[in-house]
Amino acid sequence: MHIVKISNWIIKVNTDETTEFYTKDDYIDCSCDYCKNYLLCCDIFPEEIHILFNELCISPKKEGEIMHFNENENGTHFYVPFYHLSGQILSLSEFEFIKQNRKIKIKKLDMLHDYNIEFTESLSLVPENFPEPIIEFSLSLNLPWLFNN
């Protein structure tokens, strides 16, 4: 277990459980061009995003749901990938609580340079047998087009 602090977020990461899940999990195998391009972009993520994935024990080429939204006028593409990790959100002071289907959603956007990160306990598309408790982590970012079809 370790604690990750990112701006106002304080996240407890169950490192052993999360690492074990990602070690066993397969690479994202979607055959669409958007996912193929995203996987190439994982290798050129900014240093701080690499560090963040390492701290969260997530392998960005695995498990995640990759959502592609649009191509920007400058030729970059807007993506929102999200992933799961085993752990807890500890810092609640500035968080927004939204009652939703008897669940409490904890949400905060944090702008770091030109991408957003978000942690929530409101989960979707969690893989079977993912170690609980679970947090969902998402990124919103613009990426170049690297894939040649």
Ligand SMILES: [Zn+2]
């Ligand atoms: Zn795809």
